[in-house]
Amino acid sequence: MAGVQVSNVSRSFGAHKALDDVSIDFADGGFYALLGPSGSGKTTLLRQIAGFDFPDSGRIAIGGEGVERVPVEKRRIGMVFQNYALFPNMSVADNVAFGLSVRGEAKAVIASEVQRALDLVQLGKLGGRRPHQLSGGQRQRVALARAIVTKPRVLLLDEPLGALDKALRVDMQIELKRIQREIGITTIFVTHDQEEALTMSDRIGILRDGRLVQEGPPEEIYDRPKSEFAATFLGDANILRGDTTGTGIRLADGTAIAAEAGATLAAGAKASCAVRPERIRIAADAGSPDQANGNVLRGQVSKRIFAGNNSTYFVERDGQTLKVIVQNTGIDRLAEGQQVVLRWSPESTVLIAAS
Amino acid sequence: MAAQGATASRSGLKSALPLLLPAYLWLTVAIFLPLSAMVFFSFMTELPLSGKPWAFTFGNYAAFFSQSLYLTLLWASLRLGLEVTLWCIVIGYPAAYVLAKVLKGRSREAIFLLVILPFWSNGLVRIFSWAMVLREGGILDTALNAVLPFKINIDLMYSYPAVIIGLVHSYVPYMVLTCYLTLQAIDDSLIEAGRSLGASRLQMLKRVIIPLSMPGLVAGAVLIFVPVVGSFMEPRILGGRTGTFYGTVIEDQFVAVFNWPLGAALSFILLAVVLVILALAAPMLRRAA
Numbered sequence: 120m121a122g123v124q125v126s127n128v129s130r131s132f133g134a135h136k137a138l139d140d141v142s143i144d145f146a147d148g149g150f151y152a153l154l155g156p157s158g159s160g161k162t163t164l165l166r167q168i169a170g171f172d173f174p175d176s177g178r179i180a181i182g183g184e185g186v187e188r189v190p191v192e193k194r195r196i197g198m199v200f201q202n203y204a205l206f207p208n209m210s211v212a213d214n215v216a217f218g219l220s221v222r223g224e225a226k227a228v229i230a231s232e233v234q235r236a237l238d239l240v241q242l243g244k245l246g247g248r249r250p251h252q253l254s255g256g257q258r259q260r261v262a263l264a265r266a267i268v269t270k271p272r273v274l275l276l277d278e279p280l281g282a283l284d285k286a287l288r289v290d291m292q293i294e295l296k297r298i299q300r301e302i303g304i305t306t307i308f309v310t311h312d313q314e315e316a317l318t319m320s321d322r323i324g325i326l327r328d329g330r331l332v333q334e335g336p337p338e339e340i341y342d343r344p345k346s347e348f349a350a351t352f353l354g355d356a357n358i359l360r361g362d363t364t365g366t367g368i369r370l371a372d373g374t375a376i377a378a379e380a381g382a383t384l385a386a387g388a389k390a391s392c393a394v395r396p397e398r399i400r401i402a403a404d405a406g407s408p409d410q411a412n413g414n415v416l417r418g419q420v421s422k423r424i425f426a427g428n429n430s431t432y433f434v435e436r437d438g439q440t441l442k443v444i445v446q447n448t449g450i451d452r453l454a455e456g457q458q459v460v461l462r463w464s465p466e467s468t469v470l471i472a473a474s
Numbered sequence: 475m476a477a478q479g480a481t482a483s484r485s486g487l488k489s490a491l492p493l494l495l496p497a498y499l500w501l502t503v504a505i506f507l508p509l510s511a512m513v514f515f516s517f518m519t520e521l522p523l524s525g526k527p528w529a530f531t532f533g534n535y536a537a538f539f540s541q542s543l544y545l546t547l548l549w550a551s552l553r554l555g556l557e558v559t560l561w562c563i564v565i566g567y568p569a570a571y572v573l574a575k576v577l578k579g580r581s582r583e584a585i586f587l588l589v590i591l592p593f594w595s596n597g598l599v600r601i602f603s604w605a606m607v608l609r610e611g612g613i614l615d616t617a618l619n620a621v622l623p624f625k626i627n628i629d630l631m632y633s634y635p636a637v638i639i640g641l642v643h644s645y646v647p648y649m650v651l652t653c654y655l656t657l658q659a660i661d662d663s664l665i666e667a668g669r670s671l672g673a674s675r676l677q678m679l680k681r682v683i684i685p686l687s688m689p690g691l692v693a694g695a696v697l698i699f700v701p702v703v704g705s706f707m708e709p710r711i712l713g714g715r716t717g718t719f720y721g722t723v724i725e726d727q728f729v730a731v732f733n734w735p736l737g738a739a740l741s742f743i744l745l746a747v748v749l750v751i752l753a754l755a756a757p758m759l760r761r762a763a
Contacts (some may be wrong), residue, residue, distance in 0.1 A: 192669045192672050197670070216675070217681070218671035
C-alpha cells in the first residue's frame with residue numbers, strides 16, 4: 120500500500136485540455152473522492168493514475184516511485200469500473216482469481232485468497248455463479264473483490280455506484296467504506312454525486328474544466344468553499360454578489376453583509392458571499408434584534424416545498440431567489456406570498472473573491 | 475398457466491403466419507422441390523427426361539463405396555475445407571480484431587470496404603484475376619523479378635497453393651465479418667479490467683478475447699467449411715490438373731458427363747458427411763457459442 124502523488128499533470132486531447140496542471144497528494148490509506156461535473160477531467164485523472172493513459176507532462180508517483188510512463192499492467196493497482204467489467208465467460212470465483220492466476224500463483228494459494236476476498240464482500244457462497252446470474256449490487260461486490268484480491272497498492276473506483284438504485288447505493292457506500300477501513304488501502308473514487316463524496320471520503324478534490332478547484336476534507340470544502348463553483352457544486356448555496364468592504368460585502372441596494380469565513384480581500388473589489396440554505400433563519404417579522412445572526416434581509420416567500428422532515432422556502436429579494444431550508448419542528452410554517460425576514464450569522468457567511 | 479402460455483403462443487403463430495408464409499412458400503418452391511427432384515434422380519439409372527428407359531437403383535450410391543477414387547477425393551475436399559478455414563482464421567481474425575478494437579471512424583470504414591469488396595465483384599472475375607497474378611510471367615512473377623537482383627520463377631498456377639489462395643480470398647470476408655461482430659460486442663472495459671489485473675496482451679487474448687469471440691469464429695468456420703468442401707470453380711480454374719476435388723467431380727457429372735443421377739448421389743453423400751461432421755462438432759460448438 121502506498122500514497123499517490125500527482126504533480127503538475129497535464130493532458131490534452133487535440134485542442135481540448137482534459138487536465139491542466141493538476142497537482143494533488145493522496146496520503147497512504149486515505150479515502151479520496153474526485154468530484155466534478157462530466158467533462159471536468161476527473162475520469163481522465165483517474166486513468167492517468169491507473170496507467171491507461173499517460174500525461175503529456177507532469178509526474179505521477181505511487182509509493183514514491185515515479186510511474187508516469189509505466190503501463191497499467193505493471194502498476195499494481197486495483198480498479199473497479201462503472202459497468203463492473205466482469206468477464207462473462209468466467210464464474211465469479213474465476214473472475215476474482217484472474218489477477219492471481221495471470222501472475223502464476225499456486226492453485227491452492229489462489230483458492231484460499233479468492234475465498235477470503237469473496238467472504239470480505241459477503242459473497243462467500245456465490246463463487247460458482249456466472250456474472251449474469253448476479254444482481255447489480257452483487258456484481259459490484261465481485262468487481263471489488265477482484266480488484267483487491269491482488270493486494271494492489273492503490274484502489275481506483277470509477278463511478279462504481281452509478282448504476283445502482285438509491286437504496287442499494289447507500290448500502291454499498293457503507294460497505295465500501297467498511298472494506299476500505301478493514302484493508303487500509305489508499306482509495307481514489309471518481310464520482311459526480313456530491314452526497315456520495317461527502318459521506319464517504321476523508322478528502323475531496325473538486326475538478327472543473329481540467330483544473331483542481333479545491334481540495335480538502337469534506338467539512339472544510341462545505342464550510343469554506345473558495346469559489347462560487349465549489350460552493351454551489353458541493354451542496355446548495357445562496358450566492359450574494361457585491362463590492363467588498365474587507366469584512367463582507369455591500370449589495371447593490373446598499374445592504375451590508377458581514378462575512379467572517381473565507382478569503383481576506385482588499386475593500387472595493389467585486390466579491391460574493393455564500394451562505395448555506397440551512398444556516399438561514401426565516402421568520403414572519405423582525406422580532407427583537409439578534410446579535411448572533413447579524414445579517415438581515417427582507418423578502419417574500421414565492422414558493423414552499425414540503426419534504427417531510429424539512430421545508431424549502433424560496434424567497435424573492437431584489438430580483439434574486441434565495442433558498443432557505445427549515446427543519447420541520449411543527450411551528451413557524453410560513454405561507455407563499457408572505458413577507459419574511461431572513462437572518463444568519465457572519466460565521467456562516469463565506470467571502471469569495473469574484474471569479 | 476401452462477395452458478395459457480400455449481394459447482398465447484398459438485395465437486402468436488396465427489398472427490405471424492402471414493409474415494412467415496411468403497418466405498416458406500419461396501423456400502418450398504425454390505429449394506425443396508428441386509432438391510426433392512434431385513433426391514429422386516439420385517436413385518435413377520438414367521435421367522427420366524432424357525428419353526432413355528430408366529429404373530430405380532441404389533447403384534449411384536454404391537458407386538461411391540465401390541470406387542476408392544470418390545472417397546479419396548472426398549477426403550481431399552475435407553482437408554481442403556479444413557485448410558482454407560484455418561487460413562481464413564489466421565488471416566481474418568487479426569483483421570477483425572484490428573477493425574473492431576483498434577481502428578475508429580473513417581479509417582475503419584475504409585478498411586471495411588476493402589474487406590467487403592470481394593463480395594461485390596463477380597466470383598469468376600476474381601478467380602481469373604488470380605490466374606493473371608499467379609501464372610508464370612504473371613503479375614507476381616514479373617513484379618518479383620523486377621525487384622529481386624536474381625532470377626526466380628514464380629509459377630503457382632495450376633497448383634494446390636493456388637487453389638488455397640483463391641478460396642481463402644473468396645471466403646475470408648465471412649470470417650472477418652462474423653468475428654468483427656462478436657469482437658465489437660466485447661466491452662473495451664473488459665480489456666482494461668484485465669490489464670489492470672496485470673494480464674499481458676497474450677493472456678488477455680487467450681483467456682478473455684478468444685473465448686468471448688468463439689461464437690463468431692464458429693459461425694465463420696461453418697460458413698466457410700461447408701461451401702469450400704463442395705467448391706469446384708476455384709479448384710478447376712486455379713488448380714488445373716491438380717485441382718480435381720470432390721466438388722469438381724460432381725460438377726463433371728452435371729455439365730460434362732451428363733450423369734445427373736451419379737452427380738446427385740455424390741452431392742447427397744457430401745451433404746450427409748457435412749451434416750455428420752457438424753452434428754459431431756455440435757456439442758463443442760454449442761459450448762463455444
